[in-house]
Each structure stands twice: as structure tokens, then as C-alpha cells.
Amino acid sequence: MKLVFASDCIKYPLTGIGRYALELATQLETNAEIKTLHYLNGRHLVEHLPVPNENGAVEPRVRSVLRKNPIITSAYRYIYPWLKSRAINQATDAVFHSPNYFLPPNVDHAIATFHDLSIFTWPECHPADRIKFMRKEMLLSLKRADRLLTISEFSRQEIANYFNYPLDKIDTTPLASSGQFYPRSESETAELMQRVGLKHGKYCLYTGTIEPRKNIVTLLDAYEKLPISIRDHYPLVLCGYAGWGSEEIHLRFKRGEHEGWIKYLGYVASQDLPLLFAGANTFLFPSLYEGFGLPVLESMSSGVPVVCSNAASLPEVVGDCALMCEPMDVDGFSHAIQRAIEDNVWRRRAMDLGISQSKKFSWARCAEETVSAYKKL
The missing domain is CATH 3.40.50.2000 (Glycogen Phosphorylase B;)
Structure with missing residues (x-):
């Protein structure tokens, strides 16, 4: 099996999704079923798992300024997924896994992890611009995905019921704590x-x-x-x-x-x-x-x-x-x-x-x- 694993979410600050992606990727690197493993980092395929730098800035200042420009943001959000697709498709016959909801267009054998549906079911807990962007992108990902992963049976049932999505096309892959969490004196x-x-x-x-x-x-x-x-x-x-x-x-x-x-x-x-x-x-x-x-x-x-x-x-x-x-x-x-x-x-x-x-x-x-x-x- 060939695999391309999206690694953009493995960055500082390492949130829950970033930790999930990091721990899962670490396990996949030694899995005997996987012959070749590449990471989609930005719009490039790389061979090594990115390491989050906890000493870095949360967001580069230039990117933060550009993000506030609606014209630049709209153009970026349209063009960038196609650049990702171009990079992914260099790995012929690979499975592509996005651990963070979003799938770019025109990618075969695509699977995405949907962690929860709070952007739909708890909109009062999110800012308006996040709701607008994520709802659109998640609905596109549903159409582009060959299968979905989620992290609990609760979420599996909720996704199937909310979107009328086939339950047999959603797999539950529960999370875990790392070996660093144990009782200490x-x-x-x-x-x-x-x-x-x-x-x-x-x-x-x-x-x-x-x-x-x-x-x-x-x-x-x-x-x-x-x-x-x-x-x-x-x-x-x-x-x-x-x-x-x-x-x-x-x-x-x-x-x-x-x-x-x-x-x-x-x-x-x-x-x-x-x-x-x-x-x-x-x-x-x-x-x-x-x-x-x-x-x-x-x-x-x-x-x-x-x-x-x-x-x-x-x-x-x-x-x-x-x-x-x-x-x-x-x-x-x-x-x-x-x-x-x-x-x-x-x-x-x-x-x-x-x-x-x-x-x-x-x-x-x-x-x-x-x-x-x-x-x-």
C-alpha cells in the first residue's frame, strides 16, 4: 500500500487534532501494510514527518496580515486546494488521508477524518467566518471522500444521521493517550x-x-x-x-x-x-x-x-x-x-x-x- 498523509495540522500550538495526527503518523511509519509513506506538507510531498516547533510563533506576521485581506483570502482558498491535489497525484495509486476534515478536489482513494460536527450542531460555539468556511469545506469533503473516519461511536452515528451518510462507509478509530501519561510520584x-x-x-x-x-x-x-x-x-x-x-x-x-x-x-x-x-x-x-x-x-x-x-x-x-x-x-x-x-x-x-x-x-x-x-x- 502507498499512502499520502496530510501533515499540515502537526504544528505549534499542537491542538487535539494535531496530536492525533502526530501519534497516528508515528504508528503508520512502522506499519507493515504500508510500503511507501509520504506527507503532504503544504503543497509539497515530503518523506519525513514534520516536527512541531514549540518555540515558533503561532502564525507568521506576513501570513496574519494577508489573512485579513478578503480578496487574497478568497483567491488563496480557491487555488490552494488544487495545488495540493497536484502534489498528491504525483504519488500514483496512493491512498490519501486527511486527518483534519478537508479533502482537495480530484484525488482518488481519498479518506478524511471527521472529528466532530460541532460546526453544524453547536454553531454558537464558533465565530461566523469559521462556520461559513468549514461548513462549505466539510460538505465538499463528504462528496470527495471514498470513506470517512471518526474517533468515537457517538460521532460515527451522528455523522451518519446528520448527513444521511452510509454508516458502513464510516469507520471508528478511537484515540488513545500516549505512553507519557502514567501515574508519577x-x-x-x-x-x-x-x-x-x-x-x-x-x-x-x-x-x-x-x-x-x-x-x-x-x-x-x-x-x-x-x-x-x-x-x-x-x-x-x-x-x-x-x-x-x-x-x-x-x-x-x-x-x-x-x-x-x-x-x-x-x-x-x-x-x-x-x-x-x-x-x-x-x-x-x-x-x-x-x-x-x-x-x-x-x-x-x-x-x-x-x-x-x-x-x-x-x-x-x-x-x-x-x-x-x-x-x-x-x-x-x-x-x-x-x-x-x-x-x-x-x-x-x-x-x-x-x-x-x-x-x-x-x-x-x-x-x-x-x-x-x-x-x-
């Missing part, structure tokens, strides 16, 4: 704890993009309802890239930091993230909607109890390991967080069950099921 996290001003086991953690879909306002409201003694001893630590619509949330971060119960770390480097997970007392994830919910799996792999919403795919991922609430239930989240901190019997059970549940997922399995989908083409 206080001595193993000591250097990071000292560097960021935290204590092992003495904070609750949220990780993810700071944006409306993650329902962080509900988390902040719930945390403020906790007794001051809990907030003093277990501050809420949040980390993640500042996304769209997060200005008011960041103002609340500043107020909470001034009051002493919030610590916002911004984007955390990939080598520090597993240590930050392992040092947490409890992981909190109130998201309104997830195609999978990789952070909750990373938390369970790290031996850290989870409190999360019961929305979308999350019950599928956590099984019976977590305390779950309706996404907008502020009181429910507040009570669950307090129990997760104070109920040591539940905590021990949640840790054991979480580690067992996390072992059901692996990147090797994700790659095997992905290659099985390629073979169906």
Missing part, C-alpha cells in the same frame, strides 16, 4: 511543581483550548461555590491556548488569580503536560460537546480521578470511572468536585478503574483500524 513531578508554583496532589486541573464549547464559565461558577477552605488548599489550574471568544473568560481568570484560587498557565509544552496531569488531585472537564475527549483519557491514564460532563462522546470514553453531570449544572459540578476531593474511598476506586479503562485504548489499535479502513478502498 511526588519526586517525579517536583521540578515542574517548583517551576510553576504548585504542589503535587493539591490542585484541580483543566486542559484544553479556552473557548465557549469547553464550557469553562460553568466550571468557574461551580468552583466559586466550593467552600473557601477547599479553594485555598486546592486551587483551580487551567492551561490551554487562548481560542475564540475567550476575552471575558480571561478577565475572570485574572480576578480568580487575584483572589488566590485560580492559576492560568497558558499553553503548556508537550513535555510538561504529562507531569502536570500526574500531579493533579482531580481533572475537570465540563465540555458541552466532544467528538472524543482525549484529556479525560490522559487523566485516567495518569491515575487522576475525573469529573466531567455527560455530553456527547464523554460517557463512551470514561465508562463508569468518572463523576458526571449535565453540562450546565453548576450545583451538580460543584458537589461532584467537592466529593472528588474529599471522598477517599471513591477516589481510590476511580483511580483503579480509570487506569483499567484507559488500557482499552491505544495508538497501535487506532493505527490498525485506520489501515483496515484504507484497505477497504
